[in-house]
Amino acid sequence: MNAADDKTIVQNYFNSTGFDRWRRIYGDGEVNKVQLDIRNGHQQTVDTVISWLKADDNLAGLSICDAGCGVGSLSIPLAQAGAKLYASDISEKMVGEAKDKAQEVLGNNHNLTFAVQDLESLSGKYHTVICLDVLIHYPQEKAAEMINHLSSLSESRLIISFAPKTPCLSLLKKIGSLFPGPSKTTRAYLHREADIVKILESCGFSIERKAMTKTRFYYSRILEATRKSA
Numbered sequence: 151m152n153a154a155d156d157k158t159i160v161q162n163y164f165n166s167t168g169f170d171r172w173r174r175i176y177g178d179g180e181v182n183k184v185q186l187d188i189r190n191g192h193q194q195t196v197d198t199v200i201s202w203l204k205a206d207d208n209l210a211g212l213s214i215c216d217a218g219c220g221v222g223s224l225s226i227p228l229a230q231a232g233a234k235l236y237a238s239d240i241s242e243k244m245v246g247e248a249k250d251k252a253q254e255v256l257g258n259n260h261n262l263t264f265a266v267q268d269l270e271s272l273s274g275k276y277h278t279v280i281c282l283d284v285l286i287h288y289p290q291e292k293a294a295e296m297i298n299h300l301s302s303l304s305e306s307r308l309i310i311s312f313a314p315k316t317p318c319l320s321l322l323k324k325i326g327s328l329f330p331g332p333s334k335t336t337r338a339y340l341h342r343e344a345d346i347v348k349i350l351e352s353c354g355f356s357i358e359r360k361a362m363t364k365t366r367f368y369y370s371r372i373l374e375a376t377r378k379s380a
């Protein structure tokens with residue numbers, strides 16, 4: 151399968167069955183045990199990133215690009231905290247849901263702009279570029295291209311998360327107990343941390359902070375990289 155196929159499959163998925171599944175997981179209604187575990191894990195990832203940004207104490211007015219924003223789980227609280235958000239996603243349905251949620255939480259907040267756009271076609275410059283739990287949908291070569299592009303949009307900082315390729319996770323994936331249920335309709339790719347770090351460094355970034363979210367069914371390595379000259 152080539153990268154273009156991966157992208158079309160991912161886009162179709164997040165505009166159909168994937169949308170229904172992930173809207174539920176990222177929402178607050180009733181879900182099954184596996185989905186609840188993933189919801190809690192994902193929330194920990196979001197909370198970690200928010201805590202890093204808040205700790206820097208410069209969130210007010212900070213320009214942030216949230217690439218692959220999903221239903222706005224990160225963008226909405228960051229806009230609420232005063233940052234200037236440009237949030238985009240390849241899925242029209244996810245963006246539609248994000249807009250509805252933002253309207254509920256923020257009203258007509260002018261700090262938050264949404265767009266239906268794949269991250270490969272994003273342009274402009276942002277202080278911070280964030281891309282959470284998107285790389286899992288793409289193979290290594292494509293993930294490298296994506297990181298390269300995201301880094302070109304970032305003036306100062308890039309925060310990304312991915313499912314790390316560890317022997318334990320590779321085994322879980324093989325026996326099928328990871329990414330259970332309908333999510334199997336898209337492939338899940340694991341990435342070696344050393345490879346991701348190498349790409350970031352080749353783009354002129356160095357790792358500043360790291361975290362790992364690990365629940366039963368949700369694994370996400372979070373890296374914050376800053377420009378070496380920043």
Ligand code: SAM
Binds near residue numbers: 161164220221223
């Ligand atoms: N980042 C969000 C979060 O953590 O709440 C959503 C994560 S969800 C697992 C993955 C999202 O990435 C989906 O909303 C999907 O539509 C989006 N996506 C996948 N490929 C993309 C691409 N090439 N460009 C932009 N968004 C993409």
